[in-house]
Amino acid sequence: MTKIKFLGTGSLEGIPSPLCKCSVCESARKKGKDKRLRSSIYIEFNDKTSLIIDCSPDFREQVENFKIPIENIFITHGHYDHFSGLGELSYLIPLYGVKPKIHGKKDVVDYCKEMYGYIPMNFSSINSSSFKIGNNLIELIPVIHAKNTSTSGIYFNNILIIPEIYNLDENIKKSLKDKQIELLIIDATYYKEQVYKDHFTIQMARDFTKEIGAKRTIVTNIWHNTKTHELLTKEFKKDLEIAFDGLTIEI
Numbered sequence: 001m002t003k004i005k006f007l008g009t010g011s012l013e014g015i016p017s018p019l020c021k022c023s024v025c026e027s028a029r030k031k032g033k034d035k036r037l038r039s040s041i042y043i044e045f046n047d048k049t050s051l052i053i054d055c056s057p058d059f060r061e062q063v064e065n066f067k068i069p070i071e072n073i074f075i076t077h078g079h080y081d082h083f084s085g086l087g088e089l090s091y092l093i094p095l096y097g098v099k100p101k102i103h104g105k106k107d108v109v110d111y112c113k114e115m116y117g118y119i120p121m122n123f124s125s126i127n128s129s130s131f132k133i134g135n136n137l138i139e140l141i142p143v144i145h146a147k148n149t150s151t152s153g154i155y156f157n158n159i160l161i162i163p164e165i166y167n168l169d170e171n172i173k174k175s176l177k178d179k180q181i182e183l184l185i186i187d188a189t190y191y192k193e194q195v196y197k198d199h200f201t202i203q204m205a206r207d208f209t210k211e212i213g214a215k216r217t218i219v220t221n222i223w224h225n226t227k228t229h230e231l232l233t234k235e236f237k238k239d240l241e242i243a244f245d246g247l248t249i250e251i
């Protein structure tokens with residue numbers, strides 16, 4: 001059994017977006033499912049080892065809210081909302097006596113080291129297409145994201161997690177069809193229109209689900225300029241689930 005917990009499900013600025021008066025941000029101020037910290041996912045494997053996907057600027061609040069162990073953190077790419085929470089480890093390490101290992105592709109780890117190398121954590125560059133946490137082999141899936149920024153999805157035990165995506169190489173898409181994905185967790189920042197060339201829309205996530213034949217899909221990394229959690233859930237419930245902070249599943 002793998003346990004997956006969504007520590008944060010919002011995109012770049014989270015929800016509410018500061019000073020925004022849209023209906024989603026106003027709903028988020030009432031603290032329901034529309035309040036979203038920046039994206040991060042906690043995974044607890046069968047063998048009780050754990051991995052946190054991305055370290056958001058809200059990491060302090062996420063540790064406080066969800067009391068998660070800090071053992072392994074995988075950084076998908078060097079965008080502010082995905083790695084800057086590493087700075088919080090400067091006091092979390094002495095406070096909790098933890099020794100986190102920071103995993104990522106070499107260029108990502110080098111960048112994290114440059115920014116946060118003064119904090120005594122173990123940096124671990126992944127120089128192949130996979131890495132291991134305990135007994136679990138985690139495969140990296142190369143993903144096209146923003147201009148000059150590539151990122152990684154991860155695949156393990158028929159679970160595919162893609163925190164941010166603009167597009168995917170056709171050959172990789174083909175290989176994913178053969179993997180018999182039981183659970184897909186994927187970026188759906190936008191509602192209908194890709195405002196910038198950097199993220200999927202919810203409708204693209206739905207099409208992608210069908211294309212690779214994923215059995216269950218949960219979308220995350222939601223932007224405020226969409227609809228409320230309640231309305232999105234109603235609209236898309238036939239095809240996918242809309243994540244919210246604290247959502248926990250076992251698979």
Ligand SMILES: [Zn+2]
Nearest residue numbers: 020022025224
């Ligand atoms: Zn707003």
Ligand SMILES: [Zn+2]
Nearest residue numbers: 077079145164
């Ligand atoms: Zn990004």
